[in-house]
Amino acid sequence: MALPHVQPPSFLLASLKADCVSKPFPQRCHDLVKVIEDFPAKELHCIFPWLVENIFGSLDGILVGWNLRCLQGRVNPVEYSIAMEFLDPSGPMMKLVYKLQAEDYKYDFPVAYLPEPVRACIEERILPECPLYHNKVQLPAAGTQGLHLALNPFEYYMFFFALSLITQRNFPLSIHVRTSDCAYFLLVDRYLTWFLPTEGNVVPPPSTTLGGTIPSPTPRTPAVPFTSYGLHHTSLLKRHISHQPSVNADPASQEIWRSETLLQVFVEMWLHHYSLEMYQKMQSPHAKESFKPTEEHVLVVRLLLKHLHAFSNSLKPEQVSPSTHSHTASPLEEFKRVVIPRFVQQKLYIFLQHCFGHWPLDASFRAVLEMWLSYLQPWRYAPEKQFLAADPQPRSIPEKWAPFVQENLLMYTKLFIGFLNRALRTDLVSPKNALMVFRVAKVFAQPNLAEMIQKGEQLFLEPELVIPHRQHRVFMTPPFSGNLLSSWPPAITDASFKVKSHVYSLEGQDGQYKQMFGPEVRTLVLRLAQMIAQAKQTANSLSDSSSETSANRSFLSWLGFCPIDVNGTYCTNDLDEMGQDSIKKTDEYLEKALEYLCQIFRLSEAQLTQLMMNVGTAPDENGKKQLPDCIMSDEGLVLTPLGRYQIISGLRKFDIEYQGDVELQPIRSYEIAPLVRLLFQVSSAVNRRFAGHMEALCSREDFLGAFCRFHLTDSLQAEKNRLSPVAPHRAGRRRGPRLSLRFLASYRTLFTLLIVFFVASVFGIGPGLCMLLISVLYLLYAVVMTAITQKLKPHQH
Secondary structure (H helix, E strand, O other): OOOOOOOOHHHHHHHHHHHHHHOOHHHHHHHHHHHHHHOOHHHHHHHHHHHHHHHHOOOOOOOOOOOOOOOEOOOOHHHHHHHHHHHOOOOHHHHHHHHHHOOOOOEEEEHHHOOHHHHHHHHOOEOOOOHHHOOOEEOOOOOOOOOEEEEOHHHHHHHHHHHHHHHOOOOOOOOOOOHHHEHHHHHHHHHHHHHOOOOOOOOOOOOOOOOOOOOOOOOOOOOOOOEOOOOOHHHHHHOOOOOOOOOOOOHHHHHHHHHHHHHHHHHHHHHOOOOHHHHHHOOOOOOOOOOOOOHHHHHHHHHHHHHHHHHHHOOOHHHOOHHHOOOOOOHHHHHHHHHHHHHHHHHHHHHHHHHHHHOOOOOOHHHHHHHHHHHHOHHHHOHHHHHOOOOOOOOOOOHHHHHHHHHOHHHHHHHHHHHHHHHOOOOOOOHHHHHHHHHHHHHHOOOOHHHHHHHHHHHHHOOOOOOOOOOHHHHHOOOOOOOOOOOOOOOOOOHHHHHHHHHHHHHOOOOOOOOOOOHHHHHHHHHHHHHHHHHHHHHHHHHHHHHHHHHOOOHHHHHOOOOOOOOOOOOOOHHHHHOHHHHHHHHHHHHHHHHHHHHHHOOOHHHHHHHHHHHOOOOOOOOOOOOOOEEEEOOEEEEOHHHHHHHHOOOOOOOOOOOOOHHHOOOOOOEOHHHHHHHHHHHHHHHHHOHHHHHHHHHOOOHHHHHHHHHHOOOOHHHHHHHOOOOHHHHOOOOOOOOOOHHHHEHHHHHHHHHHHHHHHHOOOOHHHHHHHHHHHHHHHHHHHHHHHHHHOOOOO
């Protein structure tokens, strides 16, 4: 971009804004690269806030920026590659950040756009626990309203990057976007890999001058007095040091602040939307949600959790145990040791609790489920996992993971109970819901995992030793020091104390812990096992019914000579849409899920058999369509509590059918409306004129009477009434014999006759002769059917 260096910064900013309107995206990025390389930090300082907002969009969501959430390589390959190169951790944008970082510039970030718990704390002059906000809160500047944070360039960039996932989520998507293919998702992965490396150290930023380095941010004096959670503000201010290490630290520790800042920003912006106090209030079913995460949001959080497991598991073996911790450990190794329990655990637990309690009961919950299961299985991301991948047999989980299970006990137990309550309210006949139950059961059935969870519950239920009242949060979640190089709290070696501290820190000492392997949860598991068995039978019945329906479509019924379904409806769900293969897959999922649940909770065959007998899962006389559990009364069928549960769960249902006059039912989409009305008038006139004659003919006991009854009475309606909950005195009203011509108004019938006439004309048969042949063939068919009906099912009158 040919702009002289003597021009003022305002002209540079105006030129770049004009380029956004007049130049294409590739040219704009090329000009920006030249500007970053050629202009000094003093001039770049003025365009930095505008550039960040131009890329990631405005905090209020009005400006969409580069729309990284929808930018895909297969749709826009040129723009995608340019954006990824520009925003790469080693790309031009990050070089601009480091260039400004060297000059110690600060940028204002409005507190109003921070997550709700953080914003509420700051507005109430309470300092949040996270050191990310320490020494950054400033009084409103002249002419502005509201508090703001004074952020360094790296923090400012990462704040906007992380929040764009939240603020831009309401932007309409013109095409279906797969989250894992979009530029934003891949940039998150690149930043995690770069700043939280599983191998080696963090790559240092490039030097801005020959032989120079980029210093760490300097501490700032807080401009607003704060109090802390139950602590005197003067003692807190003494502990307020910058969360970055000093410049005089060794090179590795000098750069650890970028890794720590990146993680804190991601966790705060993506997970810290519910405080502990808010979590307690949200237990009420009447509580209103202040924040609703999206499926895309959850997928990005899952990516973060998977990388953090890999990052933590890359810790050197001699540094894993706190007892072996020494002052010679590098800051990065120390960071790996505490990254999950110190930074992630509490906020993730509250986030998951909210999702389990408020996410819709549909298939989109699969994203939340997989995020949860990814966190529960850190061994999947261990370095030795690659050597076990080729083994088809499930390996027992090594004992070295027992401390992780115990120190995350609520993640396993309380969330499992939450999933049980969700599963009991879903339709397990759906393949997607069946798959979710299978996935959870398979994970918890891994060898040795159930034993580890039981051991954790035993440690929690051990008699308490000395846990000071109201100080549980201090033990498990010690106040954050300025950086990871500060003195660490004494290591807690007692396993029981660790488990108790974990539970109390998340649920409070007054919380009631429900044992996963206790009698109450076991009852829920038995109910789920009952629902699985019922869903398996329902799926098989649907499969058999679908097969029989297809087989029963004879040529004559296709021609329209057999009675049609007067209701014009059919029973279907996603099984019918996905076919027989999906039904088989659903049956396999449910079968394996039941097997895994039996392994986890040690359910015997006798218990399952008794359970199925109690619930009445045996098929009825025709092996299909079961009525919900009900009793017969004077008013008809009355549902029992079990029957109501079966209907709510979608396991069984009544066949609700049209019980009125067939001739007066609404005109169907496959019928010609004027012709329906005309034929109704004709048939009504005939029925009024010859009602007595038709009654007399149908009353005869000979073959002629049976032949007339076959055509002039509805013999199927009485049989169908038995599957209806309508009371007998309302559903059983008898109608006399009558003629119905409505079938002639069907498009199918008329099209079939047209085809028959066309084929007949090809063979030289005229319309009159063709009608005669059709009449004779139908007369033969009617005679045969009358004889069969009279022999097998004598008419009752």
